Amino acid sequence: MTTTDRLDEDVPATTAPVVTRTPPVLPVRRVSMADVARRAGVSAQTVSRVSNGHPGVVAATRSRVLDAMAELGYRPNSAARALKSGSFRTIGVILFSLGTTGNVRTLEAIAASAAAEGYAITVIPVEAPTQDGVHGAFTRLGELAVDAIILLMEVHLLDVAQVSLPPGVEVVVADSDAGDRYAVVDTDQADGSRQAVEHLLDLGHATVHHLAGPAHSFAAERRADAWRRTLEAAGRAVPPVEHGDWSAASGYEAGRRLAGRADCTAVFVANDQMALGLLRALHDAGRRVPEDVSVVGFDDLPESGEFLPPLTTVHQDFAEVGRRCVAQVLRQVREGVHETGTRLVPTRLVRRASTAPAPGGR
Amino acid sequence: MTTTDRLDEDVPATTAPVVTRTPPVLPVRRVSMADVARRAGVSAQTVSRVSNGHPGVVAATRSRVLDAMAELGYRPNSAARALKSGSFRTIGVILFSLGTTGNVRTLEAIAASAAAEGYAITVIPVEAPTQDGVHGAFTRLGELAVDAIILLMEVHLLDVAQVSLPPGVEVVVADSDAGDRYAVVDTDQADGSRQAVEHLLDLGHATVHHLAGPAHSFAAERRADAWRRTLEAAGRAVPPVEHGDWSAASGYEAGRRLAGRADCTAVFVANDQMALGLLRALHDAGRRVPEDVSVVGFDDLPESGEFLPPLTTVHQDFAEVGRRCVAQVLRQVREGVHETGTRLVPTRLVRRASTAPAPGGR
DNA sequence: ACACTCGATGTTTGCGCAAACATCACGTAC
DNA sequence: GTACGTGATGTTTGCGCAAACATCGAGTGT
Numbered sequence: 001m002t003t004t005d006r007l008d009e010d011v012p013a014t015t016a017p018v019v020t021r022t023p024p025v026l027p028v029r030r031v032s033m034a035d036v037a038r039r040a041g042v043s044a045q046t047v048s049r050v051s052n053g054h055p056g057v058v059a060a061t062r063s064r065v066l067d068a069m070a071e072l073g074y075r076p077n078s079a080a081r082a083l084k085s086g087s088f089r090t091i092g093v094i095l096f097s098l099g100t101t102g103n104v105r106t107l108e109a110i111a112a113s114a115a116a117e118g119y120a121i122t123v124i125p126v127e128a129p130t131q132d133g134v135h136g137a138f139t140r141l142g143e144l145a146v147d148a149i150i151l152l153m154e155v156h157l158l159d160v161a162q163v164s165l166p167p168g169v170e171v172v173v174a175d176s177d178a179g180d181r182y183a184v185v186d187t188d189q190a191d192g193s194r195q196a197v198e199h200l201l202d203l204g205h206a207t208v209h210h211l212a213g214p215a216h217s218f219a220a221e222r223r224a225d226a227w228r229r230t231l232e233a234a235g236r237a238v239p240p241v242e243h244g245d246w247s248a249a250s251g252y253e254a255g256r257r258l259a260g261r262a263d264c265t266a267v268f269v270a271n272d273q274m275a276l277g278l279l280r281a282l283h284d285a286g287r288r289v290p291e292d293v294s295v296v297g298f299d300d301l302p303e304s305g306e307f308l309p310p311l312t313t314v315h316q317d318f319a320e321v322g323r324r325c326v327a328q329v330l331r332q333v334r335e336g337v338h339e340t341g342t343r344l345v346p347t348r349l350v351r352r353a354s355t356a357p358a359p360g361g362r
Numbered sequence: 363m364t365t366t367d368r369l370d371e372d373v374p375a376t377t378a379p380v381v382t383r384t385p386p387v388l389p390v391r392r393v394s395m396a397d398v399a400r401r402a403g404v405s406a407q408t409v410s411r412v413s414n415g416h417p418g419v420v421a422a423t424r425s426r427v428l429d430a431m432a433e434l435g436y437r438p439n440s441a442a443r444a445l446k447s448g449s450f451r452t453i454g455v456i457l458f459s460l461g462t463t464g465n466v467r468t469l470e471a472i473a474a475s476a477a478a479e480g481y482a483i484t485v486i487p488v489e490a491p492t493q494d495g496v497h498g499a500f501t502r503l504g505e506l507a508v509d510a511i512i513l514l515m516e517v518h519l520l521d522v523a524q525v526s527l528p529p530g531v532e533v534v535v536a537d538s539d540a541g542d543r544y545a546v547v548d549t550d551q552a553d554g555s556r557q558a559v560e561h562l563l564d565l566g567h568a569t570v571h572h573l574a575g576p577a578h579s580f581a582a583e584r585r586a587d588a589w590r591r592t593l594e595a596a597g598r599a600v601p602p603v604e605h606g607d608w609s610a611a612s613g614y615e616a617g618r619r620l621a622g623r624a625d626c627t628a629v630f631v632a633n634d635q636m637a638l639g640l641l642r643a644l645h646d647a648g649r650r651v652p653e654d655v656s657v658v659g660f661d662d663l664p665e666s667g668e669f670l671p672p673l674t675t676v677h678q679d680f681a682e683v684g685r686r687c688v689a690q691v692l693r694q695v696r697e698g699v700h701e702t703g704t705r706l707v708p709t710r711l712v713r714r715a716s717t718a719p720a721p722g723g724r
Numbered sequence: 725a726c727a728c729t730c731g732a733t734g735t736t737t738g739c740g741c742a743a744a745c746a747t748c749a750c751g752t753a754c
Numbered sequence: 755g756t757a758c759g760t761g762a763t764g765t766t767t768g769c770g771c772a773a774a775c776a777t778c779g780a781g782t783g784t
Contacts, residue, residue: 030770032769032770032771033770033771033772034770042733042734043733043734043735044734044735044770044771044772045733045734045735045771045772045773046732046733046734047771048770048771048772048773049733049772051771051772052772054772056731056732056733057732057733058731058732058733061732061733075505075528076505076770076771077445077769077770077771078450078505078506078507079441079442079444079445079450079507079769079770079771080441080445080739080769080770080771080772081770081771081772082441082444082507083439083441083442083445083739083740083741083769083770083771084738084739084770084771084772084773085739085771085772086739088440088441088507090484090507097470098466098467098469098470098473099470099664104460104466105460107460107485108459108460108461108487111460111485111486111487112487115486115487120484120485120486120506120507121484121485122452122482122483122484122485123469123473123482123483123484123485124473124477124482125470125473125474125477143437143438143440144440144482145440145441145444145450145452145482145507166437247664247665248664248665248667248668249664249665249667249668251668252668273664273665276665276668276669277665277668279670280668280669280670280672283670302461302609302610302611302635303609303610303611303635303638303639305610305611306610306611306613306614306638306639306642307638307642308641308642308645308670310642392740394739394740394741395740395741395742396740404763404764405763405764405765406740406741406742406764406765407741407742407743407763407764407765408762408763408764409741410740410741410742410743411742411763413741413742414742416742418761418762418763419762419763420761420762420763423762423763438740438741439739439740439741441739441740441741442739442740442741442742442769443740443741443742445739445740445741445769445770445771446740446741446742446743446768446769447741447742447769448769
């Protein structure tokens, strides 16, 4: 330790755990339309009209009502409004985890798109059933105050988690395969993988190894499938697949195994985080990237361009996926139709410094 | 290009943009308690009692009602319930961006804690006012169907975004400084920074450079302040500060500038993403880490252990921050008290491979 | 000058639910 | 046998809002 003490005394604002209480302002019944109406000397209906911007209220009356609203601090009760209108103006997003970049970025786009449409987003994390018997509070999703649901997970996991979607609520699915039952919006996993593998083959590599995601993952399967098909279509050998769990640490482990294979000159990694770990494993094993081994990732994280070396990867347009999910689900809600089928969002390869011609050519 | 065509034809499920429509099932008025009551041959009130698990319903009646519910697919209308009870069982989380790891991880913990308490989370992204005049749909936060709000941003940004918190709603703030007005839960930024700087000084570095976050950020200020104080308390020179915007790319830029300073043997970086870019900049400049330059980050991302080299960093317990936010805000809601004051969540230094004794000792 | 139109505003009503209160059928005490 | 308690169930009511309908007054055409 050096000489400084804790610095707390100098920064009282953040460190003093002082708790002041203001007395419970006792059941302050919230001001209702009737209160505003009384104050403004009009009927409740007129307040409603002003509140909703309906026409047919003369300017003088309108401003009198607005003044009353401001003085009383009126804010409409959305429960009552929802009860009347039957709509909550809210979309539920069900997901397993916020731990993956894809989910988060998609959620962000969903939230932004929904806000632009005047909808709020309710996030519903469902727990893996690995937890002891106690399930999350949302086994009864039916009670959620949402008009529609976007499922940001694989459909079959719903069963695993022992939750069932409420009937009569519109659903759009991302990141899964259920185009026969639901409207699905997804990244074009297959085409992105094809681009990645072809890029490596074009560089002269005899074949391409693959570090896949977890076995049960739909996205991981899609990417591995497309990798295999592309190799087969080009008449190349299909090396055994390595599996990770999407984490950088699992990428490191798999990378140690791959580094040991002398024939491994090119790796297509199913996401950028695992690619990060793989890069470190190759570095530790003395295999240079890209001189000895070329690496392509999948996702294009904001920081992938700062890896050592900057990572060539498949760019996913999470924002577009989110936007389309919202557009689709709102269309279903508004038009009252239930649609099925899959819409794919294109991907594109971003070439950086982690890929190079095969050592020795071919 | 190699020989493969697009693979689409082989994977019809994900690629066929077929849209089937089922006819709008016309105003399917949702089944209400009255419907269930009629079916079960009881009164609506009895249905209500069963629905809420109230005692005083004989077993035979109860099961008759439950059967009717199941047959009709009844699910309670949360709008009506909220209208009666005055509570939505929902907490709003207001944030600027889901682009920072801290926000996301905290949000995740908030969602999990809230779910455990039977509360849902509504995410409200507010837009930076840099957008042309059009503000988000949530300028009128007052209409949100929430019982309380957790503010995951700096309070003063509310003004910047021209939104104001609805009166009468309980608020808890994270990642900001407003302990005089609100209950605040925050990471102990100052102590974490102190640990980082002292660690570097203990390793024999004459002083420590700092790559700070954006100037307007509260967290960035706190970390820079503590860095400066710790150096001053140890009687060391305080080098000029570099600034980034939290992104890895900005870390690279700042790293290029720092790499040019011969006296720079130790850098405390305000977050791990910038540290990633800084590592690459040092590498590109031929400065070895940790032999020539030691680097300490802040956050401890899941992948920070896979950087090249694995990053020594300050671990933030985002999950604990989230949990405390929920606990605090629910306490305020349930007990009807408004509290102020700040609670700090401790941090700890995680030592990995990016720090080493100063070159040449001192 | 009269009937009539039309815009501004007020009144009634019911959304689904759950407290509060009412009723009803038993059983028990004396 | 009468009175009364007890527990199960039914009835009434109103939460806050906004459609639907009612009313009212001022203008318009002839």
